[in-house]
Amino acid sequence: MIYRKKDFPVSKIRRFLEPGPIVLVSSAWKGERNIMTMGWHMVMGFEPSLIGCYIWDENHSFDMIRKSKECVINIPTKDLAATVVSIGNSSGRDIDKFAEFRLTAERAAAVGAPLIHECYANFECKLVDSSLINKYNLFVLEVVKAHAATSPRFPKTIHYRGDGVFMISGENTSRFRAKFKPENL
Amino acid sequence: MIYRKKDFPVSKIRRFLEPGPIVLVSSAWKGERNIMTMGWHMVMGFEPSLIGCYIWDENHSFDMIRKSKECVINIPTKDLAATVVSIGNSSGRDIDKFAEFRLTAERAAAVGAPLIHECYANFECKLVDSSLINKYNLFVLEVVKAHAATSPRFPKTIHYRGDGVFMISGENTSRFRAKFKPENL
Numbered sequence: 370m371i372y373r374k375k376d377f378p379v380s381k382i383r384r385f386l387e388p389g390p391i392v393l394v395s396s397a398w399k400g401e402r403n404i405m406t407m408g409w410h411m412v413m414g415f416e417p418s419l420i421g422c423y424i425w426d427e428n429h430s431f432d433m434i435r436k437s438k439e440c441v442i443n444i445p446t447k448d449l450a451a452t453v454v455s456i457g458n459s460s461g462r463d464i465d466k467f468a469e470f471r472l473t474a475e476r477a478a479a480v481g482a483p484l485i486h487e488c489y490a491n492f493e494c495k496l497v498d499s500s501l502i503n504k505y506n507l508f509v510l511e512v513v514k515a516h517a518a519t520s521p522r523f524p525k526t527i528h529y530r531g532d533g534v535f536m537i538s539g540e541n542t543s544r545f546r547a548k549f550k551p552e553n554l
Numbered sequence: 555m556i557y558r559k560k561d562f563p564v565s566k567i568r569r570f571l572e573p574g575p576i577v578l579v580s581s582a583w584k585g586e587r588n589i590m591t592m593g594w595h596m597v598m599g600f601e602p603s604l605i606g607c608y609i610w611d612e613n614h615s616f617d618m619i620r621k622s623k624e625c626v627i628n629i630p631t632k633d634l635a636a637t638v639v640s641i642g643n644s645s646g647r648d649i650d651k652f653a654e655f656r657l658t659a660e661r662a663a664a665v666g667a668p669l670i671h672e673c674y675a676n677f678e679c680k681l682v683d684s685s686l687i688n689k690y691n692l693f694v695l696e697v698v699k700a701h702a703a704t705s706p707r708f709p710k711t712i713h714y715r716g717d718g719v720f721m722i723s724g725e726n727t728s729r730f731r732a733k734f735k736p737e738n739l
Contacts, residue, residue, distance in 0.1 A: 381716065387593050388713035388721050389574010408572050411596035413608055413690055421606060421692070423598055454733045501686070505598060507606070509690075523715065528573035528723070530708065531566065533731030533739050536573050538713070539724020546718030548639045554718050 372518035390526035398433040403461035405430040418512040429461035438496040439480040443488035447525040490517040557703035575711035583618040588646035590615040603697040614646035623681040624665040628673035632710040675702040
């Protein structure tokens with residue numbers, strides 16, 4: 370699917386990451402580009418907008434992100450589920466995943482890594498703390514620029530349940546909204 | 555809802571956390587007990603079974619978990635959504651949340667913190683690394699014992715989209731399972 374996107378406040382991107390979707394991480398280093406599928410990430414702040422990501426050191430992207438100190442976190446939707454699996458099953462050592470899976474690499478505004486045009490949202494990230502990579506494979510990223518589709522309001526995101534099962538995001542409800550304290554929204 | 559649970563392998567609890575549900579964290583310290591609502595967490599390994607959790611230092615649970623070095627991560631389902639909001643809106647400084655919200659504190663096997671009986675699953679955790687608390691509010695926990703309901707197979711978990719909107723977990727599909735490499739399941 371091709372989404373129409375606009376700039377999105379980096380302090381609010383947790384709206385898309387907090388529900389726990391599988392994401393695609395794109396990177397570039399020395400003329401090479403790559404994409405990996407990632408399920409282990411968490412919001413760690415919103416001003417600045419920090420994200421913690423666990424990346425296996427056996428992934429080809431591991432060194433590309435560590436060395437370039439940049440990447441893009443892309444949010445794929447249900448229509449890309451088969452591609453998400455194929456990306457996770459293959460290695461950038463062997464193929465150019467953009468070409469192989471017919472994804473469009475789009476120039477980012479603030480980083481050298483490309484955006485994946487077909488995704489619902491794209492978060493341009495800088496690696497701001499590499500001190501936890503050796504011990505925990507944990508990359509602390511700051512989102513410096515965000516792009517998000519305006520429609521649909523709630524994307525059908527892909528969530529991994531293990532053992533080859535995906536959960537597709539379901540019903541969205543604001544019927545508990547009145548119960549929230551304003552500062553907890 | 556009351557679930558029938560059995561022991562569950564700690565190395566597989568990522569199945570319940572990776573899709574990104576809101577969780578309830580229960581703790582105990584010096585005769586006091588508490589519950590907090592938590593949305594920022596990530597899987598950081600499965601052998602040992604590690605979870606990273608971001609906890610605000612203004613939460614009453616922050617010190618209880620830091621000092622007792624233990625807690626329980628409980629997975630609530632859709633029927634508890636209103637309670638999850640109320641727990642997030644109140645402080646353990648003022649009330650006993652188990653009593654206030656009529657939740658049953660159940661004795662854990664390996665930690666002093668209580669399980670929440672009404673939740674779908676309960677993961678007993680030890681704080682194994684407190685060195686990132688000061689800088690990132692990041693608690694690195696190891697799941698040492700897990701309990702999970704046997705039915706339904708896929709719980710209707712609660713996911714937070716920000717701005718008072720919850721997403722309830724949707725369709726589960728294994729139709730892409732054949733595409734997975736065995737080692738990626």
